[in-house]
Structures are given as C-alpha cells and as structure tokens.
Amino acid sequence: MAKLIILGSSNAIPSKDHENTHLVILGDQRTVLVDCVGNPIVRLEQAGVDLNSITDLVITHFHPDHVSGVPLLLMDMWLTGRRDLLNIYGLHYTLDRLEALMNSYEWGQWPDFFPVAFHRLPASEMTTVLDCPEFRIFSSPVRHMIPTIGLRFEFKTSEKVLAYSCDTEPCAQVVRLASGADVLIHESAGEARGHSSAAQAAEIARQAEVGALYLIHYPTGAYAGDTDLTREAGRRYPGPVELATDFMSLEF
Numbered sequence: 001m002a003k004l005i006i007l008g009s010s011n012a013i014p015s016k017d018h019e020n021t022h023l024v025i026l027g028d029q030r031t032v033l034v035d036c037v038g039n040p041i042v043r044l045e046q047a048g049v050d051l052n053s054i055t056d057l058v059i060t061h062f063h064p065d066h067v068s069g070v071p072l073l074l075m076d077m078w079l080t081g082r083r084d085l086l087n088i089y090g091l092h093y094t095l096d097r098l099e100a101l102m103n104s105y106e107w108g109q110w111p112d113f114f115p116v117a118f119h120r121l122p123a124s125e126m127t128t129v130l131d132c133p134e135f136r137i138f139s140s141p142v143r144h145m146i147p148t149i150g151l152r153f154e155f156k157t158s159e160k161v162l163a164y165s166c167d168t169e170p171c172a173q174v175v176r177l178a179s180g181a182d183v184l185i186h187e188s189a190g191e192a193r194g195h196s197s198a199a200q201a202a203e204i205a206r207q208a209e210v211g212a213l214y215l216i217h218y219p220t221g222a223y224a225g226d227t228d229l230t231r232e233a234g235r236r237y238p239g240p241v242e243l244a245t246d247f248m249s250l251e252f
Helices: 040-046 070-079 092-104 173-177 197-209 230-233
Strands: 003-009 022-026 031-034 056-058 084-092 117-122 127-131 135-141 149-155 159-164 183-187 213-216 242-244 248-251
Touching: 003 040, 040 070, 040 183, 056 135, 070 092, 084 092, 084 127, 092 117, 117 127, 135 173, 159 173, 173 197, 183 197, 197 213, 197 230, 213 230, 230 242
Parallel strands: 031 056, 056 084, 084 117, 159 183, 183 213, 213 242
Antiparallel strands: 003 022, 003 248, 022 031, 127 135, 135 149, 149 159
16 A cells, blocks of 8 residues: 655754655655655655665755755765666756756766656646556646646555645645545645645635645744644634644555
C-alpha cells in the first residue's frame, strides 16, 4: 500500500520541530519526493527512507524553501554510489533555473555521475506527470508569485485520491485539481499575495467536496502566532481538519 510521509510542514521560515514543507510518496516500485529542502539525506534517514530508493523528484516551484536541498541531494546520491536514473519533473520555468543552479556547481564535471532525466511539464491543468502501476500523478498550475504547480495523486489499488495545493492563493484550479479527493493537503501560510489562510483553504476543500483537509505550510516556532488554524478552517469546512506535522504519515 502506498504511503505519504510529511517531511516538513513549515512555511518559508522553519523552526526546530518544523522543516520547510516537502513530502515523499512511498510505493512498492517508486518513491516520489515532492520538493527538496535542507539536508535531504538526514531528513530522509529520520523518516526511514533510503536516499537511493528515490526514483522521482517533483519540483513544484523555484523558491528556496522548496528547492534549496536539491544540489545536496544530487551530490549525496552521487557520493553514495548511485547508478540508477533519477527523473526530475517541473515546469519549464522551474527546471531551466534548476539546471542553471546545478551548472553553477559545475556538476557536469563530477565524474561517473548517474543519469538524470528532466521532464518539463506544460503549464496546463491535469497534466500527466507520472503513470505507474501503483498511482498516477497529475499537475495543474496554481496561483503563486512565480509559476507553480499543485499535484493530484490517484492510487490505483485503493482508488483513493490525494491532492496537494502547494503555495497558492485561492483559485479555481485547485478546486478542480482536488475535486472529490479523499485528502486535500492545502497551504495555510496566511491570507497574502500568493498564499492562503486556513479559512480560505477550508473554502477550497468545501467547494472541492474532499473527504478531509490537512493544513500545511503554516507559520511555526516563534512566528506561529496564537491562531487556532484547525478551528478557523472548521468554520468553513464541515469535514475533518488536521494540521500536517513533520513525519506524519498517511496510507493510501
């Protein structure tokens, strides 16, 4: 059975107990990392995930709190002897900048480097990212400060659906992406340009008629404030609401 592990749940300012938001989907044949921050090899080890079991990396957008760990991930995979292909997916905007970042490290000169395939996704709704025996992944553009995608995971055996908004203002694209999903993971950094409040996330969940709402990418640590985000969301959405927390896991 496929499983999701929340590797980080904080907004752009992490804290002692909350890393920047990123996720991993574990299947029998594929392990899909969604964004990559901090010190990936340590975070994955803490979650019980083998660094070199990762088959696919999806980058939602090119902001530091979502891509800062990619150079270290690639270097550590190389240093630990990886030989298998790594697939990296993202919008043209995102992958062009990621390749430029890696070129600044002169990774083309790292000897015996394992194969990496860049898959540039069109900025259109319900684009197929990956279709494997266990699940399908779709992407849709959402409304952030730079080109960004949200994701939908359809698990074939259980027929369960997971949607992830990524960083976004409330928008119809997320409603359509999450339509009928069993779980929606929606950012709740606060009402601002390119972001959503917990109440706005709840309204998206209500419109999409999802089974449960998990709030993520919220302020943590010294910047957490005193707002009860789940209560705020519960005023707009009648279903179950939880805060996503680091190392929380959900089975699909």
